[in-house]
Amino acid sequence: MRDDRLDLAHALSLVLRAALAAEEPVLQAHDLQMWDYVVLNALERGAAPTQSELAAAVRRDKTRLLPILDRLEARGLLRRTVDPGDRRNRVVQLTDAGRDLLGACKRGIRAGERSVLAPLDPDAAAALIEALDRVARPLRTTVGPSA
Amino acid sequence: MRDDRLDLAHALSLVLRAALAAEEPVLQAHDLQMWDYVVLNALERGAAPTQSELAAAVRRDKTRLLPILDRLEARGLLRRTVDPGDRRNRVVQLTDAGRDLLGACKRGIRAGERSVLAPLDPDAAAALIEALDRVARPLRTTVGPSA
DNA sequence: TATTGTTATACTCTATAACTATA
DNA sequence: TATAGTTATAGAGTATAACAATA
Numbered sequence: 489m490r491d492d493r494l495d496l497a498h499a500l501s502l503v504l505r506a507a508l509a510a511e512e513p514v515l516q517a518h519d520l521q522m523w524d525y526v527v528l529n530a531l532e533r534g535a536a537p538t539q540s541e542l543a544a545a546v547r548r549d550k551t552r553l554l555p556i557l558d559r560l561e562a563r564g565l566l567r568r569t570v571d572p573g574d575r576r577n578r579v580v581q582l583t584d585a586g587r588d589l590l591g592a593c594k595r596g597i598r599a600g601e602r603s604v605l606a607p608l609d610p611d612a613a614a615a616l617i618e619a620l621d622r623v624a625r626p627l628r629t630t631v632g633p634s635a
Numbered sequence: 636m637r638d639d640r641l642d643l644a645h646a647l648s649l650v651l652r653a654a655l656a657a658e659e660p661v662l663q664a665h666d667l668q669m670w671d672y673v674v675l676n677a678l679e680r681g682a683a684p685t686q687s688e689l690a691a692a693v694r695r696d697k698t699r700l701l702p703i704l705d706r707l708e709a710r711g712l713l714r715r716t717v718d719p720g721d722r723r724n725r726v727v728q729l730t731d732a733g734r735d736l737l738g739a740c741k742r743g744i745r746a747g748e749r750s751v752l753a754p755l756d757p758d759a760a761a762a763l764i765e766a767l768d769r770v771a772r773p774l775r776t777t778v779g780p781s782a
Numbered sequence: 783t784a785t786t787g788t789t790a791t792a793c794t795c796t797a798t799a800a801c802t803a804t805a
Numbered sequence: 806t807a808t809a810g811t812t813a814t815a816g817a818g819t820a821t822a823a824c825a826a827t828a
Binding site: 500508529605617618619623624 | 655
């Protein structure tokens with residue numbers, strides 16, 4: 489192992505910056521902010537039973553989540569419905585339009601990821617992505633009844 | 636390649652958060668803030684000819700860099716000296732104490748990195764670190780005359 | 783009384799503008 | 806006049822506190 493390598497966190501932050509920069513034009517093309525995309529992603533695998541839970545899942549203060557939800561709801565990308573079982577709760581779920589837009593963004597973003605990993609040959613890039621995914625997946629906080 | 640994997644940026648951000656959390660106790664033990672450590676790191680390979688250049692290298696506004704430099708200078712970890720060639724410039728360089736402290740932090744941080752990559756076996760972890768380093772290194776903005 | 787969602791307020795962090803000195 | 810460093814001010818982003826509805 490090289491001893492003059494960058495700290496793990498340092499390397500991660502540099503690559504993350506590049507990855508975010510690569511995402512931006514794709515999101516912009518769909519008129520989405522980064523946090524919009526994060527929220528849509530969090531809802532992909534199931535509705536959020538409460539807005540608080542959704543806020544926790546995306547690690548964002550619940551007060552800051554409101555304008556995002558308002559924006560996405562106004563565009564018809566998600567729906568907020570009162571939970572009949574407990575009328576204090578608002579269930580948040582993707583609409584079909586939201587799911588479609590999310591899919592389009594994902595495809596565009598994945599295409600752009602190749603350029604970020606350009607210094608690696610394709611096999612090494614795939615291995616990096618897979619290893620990262622293995623480490624990252626357990627760190628994710630999910631949302632929804634089955635989670 | 637799995638199709639249900641996380642976006643690259645998503646995975647990176649999750650792992651980065653974990654890596655930063657792992658760094659914190661080490662830095663705290665040495666009474667350093669994250670940005671202190673970043674600045675010391677930037678100076679490791681050579682003095683910064685000006686504070687502005689150092690600010691650019693660590694991607695921080697020059698006005699926000701001042702309190703950091705004040706703090707580190709007060710602790711004797713770095714030195715600011717007036718450039719005789721152009722008395723407007725202040726050359727910033729590590730002291731021996733600064734270099735020693737940086738080294739101690741680095742060793743502690745690298746030891747903690749293993750826990751972040753615990754889901755991977757040692758070979759895969761080493762491969763991940765090396766691949767990340769390869770991608771990240773060209774993205775770094777360096778400081779100093781030879782850069 | 784406790785909790786969800788919401789609104790209003792305060793706080794922190796960051797960048798911009800203004801000042802001093804050197805060139 | 807232009808630039809480095811510094812100081813003071815304003816702006817964006819974030820979290821805390823207060824409120825209304827429901828349980």
